[in-house]
Amino acid sequence: MTTAPLLSSLAAPDAADRPDALTFAGRSCSREELLGAAGAVAARIAGAASVAVRAEAAPETVAAVVGGLLAGVPVVPLPPDAGPAEREHILRDSGAELVLGEDVPVDLRERGSWSAPEADPEATAFVLYTSGTTGAPKGALIPRGAVAACLDGLAEAWQWTAGDTLVHGLPLFHVHGLVLGVLGALRTGCRLVHTGRPTPEAYAAAGGSLYFGVPTVWSRVVREPSAARALAGARLLVSGSAALPAPVFRDLEALTGQRPVERYGMTETLITVSARADGERRPGTVGLPLPGVRTRLAATGGEDGIGELEVSGPTLFAGYLGRPEATADACTADGWFRTGDIAAIDADGTHRIVGRASTDLIKSGGYRIGAGEVENALLDHPAVSEAAVVGVAHEDLGQEIVAYVVADGVGEQALIDFVAGHLSVHKRPRRIRFLDALPRNAMGKPQKKLLPPL
């Protein structure tokens, strides 16, 4: 498969256009307006080493991102609700010189033009901050060619064309909402309707052909049967970012008459495995590798046919910014990426994700959250002396963040609000349990397995 440069279809002069090519919570713009604003941004930031973008769900965010891509300047999306600790870490670690939308204006009424040749496929499109098990989030360097290869693979797998209307309400600072949900629409030339918050009612009212959601969104949709039934006319309902529970899969089929398409990916690899529009879709499975992607199970010496999933191919990241050791740890000697996910591959090649190697990476509402990052935030509170954070199975969120703390003179809600304000809202513990001491082993290391039940 040959991959055209990332911006080729977006900047094509004959790309179909309409006044509502992109709509965000009721505010629309055309591709021409978007490119005009993006061109003006590109002219202002040309030559910068990298730029941050406050990633509100708004057309200005798309113009800022496209401006960075036009100018060949790596874009660092900032969660709009990032508290001071998270924001400072991302800005300092990435070295982003400017924040678009704050230091640099982004105005959809501007008509800048930009005609410099497109950057190489190896050049960094995005630095996406993502949590590990310990410490602060790391910046994953995402090459332009990886984004293009991923989107072309998905377009083929999902028969995704300019005739589609894509609907979702996901955040624009991660792979799902930004790479697939915005650049996918721009590259295929399809209309995009961003609903603001991804509520069942908003999805039902949007009249799309292609819908993206995390499992929490789909489980909320099936709990509103009339909203779910309104999606019966859609072409494809796609779920990803976490495992879709089998009952939600079945309820979606019963209410909409169609089986959802599940796909699997990671910040570091983009989307690597997916069910096909014209293929089989079974609950608990995520389909086949995308074009050019290879997968294998690491030899574990354990159970038959189950092991850590390793992937290679054109969609992989180029490493963690400034962290060669972490990059080396994440890869095998022969250059495959270790996903940390435990998978099984059926005889027909269908993949099933059955768990994660580390319990310190939590998936809540489709967000990846490192236990260590939340523990460090709690320890930044003067009243907290010890903290252990775990993910507990939760019907709506998949997992909910629960913190066990040793603290003096602070209440549950105050600590929850502290983390929400210090990091970002989705990283807050939903529940806190106060203990006199954390269970520890003889070496003094906290033993999460020995934490008391809630």
Ligand code: MLC
């Ligand atoms: C609540 N709020 C608070 C608060 N508690 N604000 C401040 N302090 C507190 N203590 C507010 C929030 O600001 C928000 O306001 C509102 O309450 C609800 O926020 P929430 O609790 O976070 O919403 P919730 O219902 O839990 O969200 C569910 C969800 C969300 C599904 C909408 O989790 C979500 O958007 N998930 C998507 C994650 C995602 O895109 N992951 C992709 C990663 S990429 P307001 O004003 O906003 O309503 C990836 C690769 C791949 O994984 O494979 O795709």
Ligand code: AMP
């Ligand atoms: P992130 O880096 O936020 O993109 O999160 C990546 C992680 O999300 C993966 O390592 C998986 O654990 C999980 N994930 C993504 N898609 C799926 C899926 N369809 N089924 C199960 N887990 C998934």
